[in-house]
Amino acid sequence: MTHTRRRLFGLALASLALSACTTAPPAAAPQAPKLLVLVVIDGLPMRQVTGYRDQLAPDGFARFLDRGRWFADAHYGHGHTVTAAGHAVMLSGAYPQRSGIISNEWRDPATGAPVYNTGDADYQYIDSPTAPLSGTSPRNLKVETLGDVLRTRSPQSKVIGISGKDRGAILPAGHKGTAYMYMTETGRFASSTYYMQRHPQWVTDFNAAKPADAFFKKTWTPLLPEAAYAHSVPDGQSWQIASGNGNRLPAVIGDKMDGPGPRYYSNLLATPFGDELTLAFARAAVTNEKLGQRGVQDILSVSLSSHDYINHAFGPESRLSHDHLLQLDRHLQAFFQFLDSQVGAGNYVMALTADHGFTDTPEWAATQGRDAGRFASSPSLAVVNAALSAKFGVDKLARDFSAAGLLLNDTLAAERGLKLADVQAAARDALLKLPGVAAVFTREQLLGSDTTTPYLAAMRKSFDPARAAQLQIVLKPNWIFSYRPGGSTHGSPYTYDTHVPLLFWGPGYVGQGEVKAHVEVADLAPTLAAIAGLPAPAQSQGRDLKLRP
Structure with a gap:
């Protein structure tokens, strides 16, 4: 498909979406936002956001790109770019050398014993099984987060982290927040006994409705006509992992299974429905905890894990990854409009980033003449x-x-x-x-x-x-640490792994327009702190980007 035709697809979709929804003009900004929202797209390189910009919905990623402040050259400054390390940097501003979160897992230098970044045998998941090395607390995090700063000053404030992964929820929530993570054994969201002894009633009710089961036998169908994916690698390549939901679209989730169970719940994360489910839980948290609606400042962190699982299986160059980003974009649009309605468009500030980028699959890179x-x-x-x-x-x-x-x-x-x-x-x-x-x-x-x-x-x-x-x-x-013959990963100090989105939106708080200067994700915490009227976390190595209009 030519660039012009791809642009027409995007314009047509934008016109349809704009006619279907209207957003009320934001209220005048108060002195400080009532709610800070961090949205993390696990495993999203910036090149995918800008590369598919003409196919985005009008109010998902485009809310930031068209009406917010965004940084075209934002990077992680540390070299081992993995999920836990990135999530620890975001709201602390501290690199692994200070945070202690050097990876997802590592070995104790003295004994060689395995260590998991949020593992803590003193605590268990609530109403869900807890396997050895499960992520149950922030004990290994050596630094404070922005949420810790907020709750030290305002104990009545709430800080909630939500994610498909334990580390994606626990590390941004810090030591004084509350984390909820998706349980692949049960399809529920759960906290741990580090935070509480039993769930609030709204969490129990959410899980009792079995929302994950609603996607059983649902089909992941490409969002756009086939020609729109002309520049992405087609499905079914030999290096694309075919286990789980297969490596071709359309894909039936739970195909050849008798009913929902651990394998189905795990496979659900590697689909757009994993994001949809996580955002449904986030809506429930905003509504029931009245985040940003109680006269005190709150923080919500939502880390969406599906893109990472999809890129690991199929590579960021794949049509499956391309389509997932577009599906995610539509889910984000609906979530943002929910926040406008529930909290008020002028009452919150939102930042969107990723924990790392992604390397192209080596076998694909080799076909392009690269040493991989x-x-x-x-x-x-x-x-x-x-x-x-x-x-x-x-x-x-x-x-x-x-x-x-x-x-x-x-x-x-x-x-x-x-x-x-x-x-x-x-x-x-x-x-x-x-x-x-x-x-x-x-x-x-x-x-x-x-x-x-x-x-x-x-x-x-x-x-x-x-x-x-x-x-x-x-x-x-273009070389990767690998334990299987297919798929791709991340973890290097190269641009494709360090270059991630750093996008802001908040009328009256952050201004508008693209910024081309080089910045780092470590700058996120002190920047949000300044917007919120808080001191930066004590161990932060970043700087305030001074976004006020």
């Missing part, structure tokens, strides 16, 4: 240990890969009389010989002050010396 590939952890670990054994005569000096690094067994090395620096150097040399490895940084480099070596500063921001592995790895562009 998959770095497999298990065989790579074996190669490194073989090299260390040959040099030092000691087996298994490398424990495992941990977050973005290789964790060495310092205790074993010391017991055998080896110098730790020598083991690090040998392991680094072995890693650099592996296909796809661009750079390996030692603990000494990460704790140093060198600002000229490429990617070292970014990896330093991901490095908490108490939690991170001694050696931090950067793969070559």
Whole structure:
């Protein structure tokens, strides 16, 4: 499809949507917004927002792009760009080097035991099973969030985090907020005993209605005619994961299943219906908790997880990802108009961002002439240990890969009389010989002050010396850490993983227009703090972007 024809599709859709809904003019802005709303689209690179701009609805993403303030060059400053690390930065302004949330999971440097970013065995999910390493509290988060600042000053204020993932709800909610997350075993939303002993009645009622079951056997059908997806990679590619709901549209959710169950509830997240369900729960929270409607300031964080699952399975270049973004856009439009009605369009400020971008699927990138590939952890670990054994005569000096690094067994090395620096150097040399490895940084480099070596500063921001592995790895562009033969991921310091949306809307608070200057997502927390009349979180490394019109 030509650009002109694609533009006509977008204009036609915009005309239909505008005729179907009207938005009342916003009231005059009060001194401070009654509600701060953070919308997170998990795994959304900025290139997808701008790339499909002519196909957007008039009041979803376009609310920010056409009538809000948005930053065209917003990036994460840390190098290991994963879900937990990004969600920890957003409302704290603190990079992993301060927040301690270095990854989704890592290994304890002293013991090698697995650690989950929001895992806390002292607490359990309410009315839902709690597996080992489940995310139940913010204990591992070392810093305060904007919600913590607000509730310290105003204990009657409410801070609520909602997400399809535990980390997407818990980390933005901070230590003093309340988190609700989707349970893939039951299709319910649940909090944990860190926050309360039993759910409010509205949560019980929401779950009792079994809203997730309403999507059973529902079909995910492309939103636009086939020609509108001409620049996206077609369905059914060999590298697209076919488990779950398959890798072609239309797709029947729950196909060949007798009824809703754990597999169906899990598969639901990798569809537009996962976002629809999460936003339904967010509406219930706004209505029943009266967020922004009680004479005090509140914060709502809603992290939508489906785009990340879809990009992992099919790649951001796929038609499935393209269509999902358009479906999500329509769901956002309805949610924003709900907020206008429930809270008042002049009474809240909204920010939209993502926790990371996404790498194109390596197999697809290779067809475009790029050097791309998959770095497999298990065989790579074996190669490194073989090299260390040959040099030092000691087996298994490398424990495992941990977050973005290789964790060495310092205790074993010391017991055998080896110098730790020598083991690090040998392991680094072995890693650099592996296909796809661009750079390996030692603990000494990460704790140093060198600002000229490429990617070292970014990896330093991901490095908490108490939690991170001694050696931090950067793969070559278009290479990914991978545990399966298909799909894609993220986690690098490259632009495709760091460049995300940073969009604001709020009449009277944030102004309008595109800003081309380079900014960082760490700037979000101090910027929202200034709008709300609050001090920035204590460990914030960002700056106020001064959005007031």
